[in-house]
Amino acid sequence: MSRLTPPRPWSPLSDDAWLALAPYVLPRAPQGRRIADLRHRMNAIFHLASTHGDPWKNLPPQYGRPETVARFFRRLTHNGLWHRLLAVLAQSALNHPLRGIEHLICRATRRAARIGGMPLLLLIRKLGLRSALNGPPWLLPDPLLSEMLARAPHPPLVATRAGLATLRRHLKTLKALTRTALGRRHIPRSVRLAWP
Numbered sequence: 001m002s003r004l005t006p007p008r009p010w011s012p013l014s015d016d017a018w019l020a021l022a023p024y025v026l027p028r029a030p031q032g033r034r035i036a037d038l039r040h041r042m043n044a045i046f047h048l049a050s051t052h053g054d055p056w057k058n059l060p061p062q063y064g065r066p067e068t069v070a071r072f073f074r075r076l077t078h079n080g081l082w083h084r085l086l087a088v089l090a091q092s093a094l095n096h097p098l099r100g101i102e103h104l105i106c107r108a109t110r111r112a113a114r115i116g117g118m119p120l121l122l123l124i125r126k127l128g129l130r131s132a133l134n135g136p137p138w139l140l141p142d143p144l145l146s147e148m149l150a151r152a153p154h155p156p157l158v159a160t161r162a163g164l165a166t167l168r169r170h171l172k173t174l175k176a177l178t179r180t181a182l183g184r185r186h187i188p189r190s191v192r193l194a195w196p
Contacts, residue, residue, distance in 0.1 A: 010047055
């Protein structure tokens, strides 16, 4: 069942939320050294994710260099953090500590959508967490509709006027459905920002 996560104002991670989140976060940099304050970095990511599309350079100075946090965010995304967190959210009970930060996780997943690509979009659609989509679902690609179109039967070619008219209507419908399945190439920023 598809659902929207109710928005919550940003606040730093509570101890319970951090204890639930910490096992999923990468504790080391690619060079092998430990990251000094993971909780602080995750607070930085969630703080910026809770704003509507602000660039990394607008990160408040208390979180450190924006480039460092952005690089850490990309590493987490490539490592599949958001995929794992969404899967856990879909299976967790309502009183699970991660449910308290579900809105922040969904907002961060929106930021990760371009990096995560189609696998992340498929997972979001499969789990029904519409809040994690980076735009209205009807403007985003729909891989399931694409598969249905590929399996759709085609009308037989008939060399009569009625047969050609039927074929034209069928092709026009397929064209419209294909356009819907592919989604919009560009979603206007105003639409993305208005999406809850």
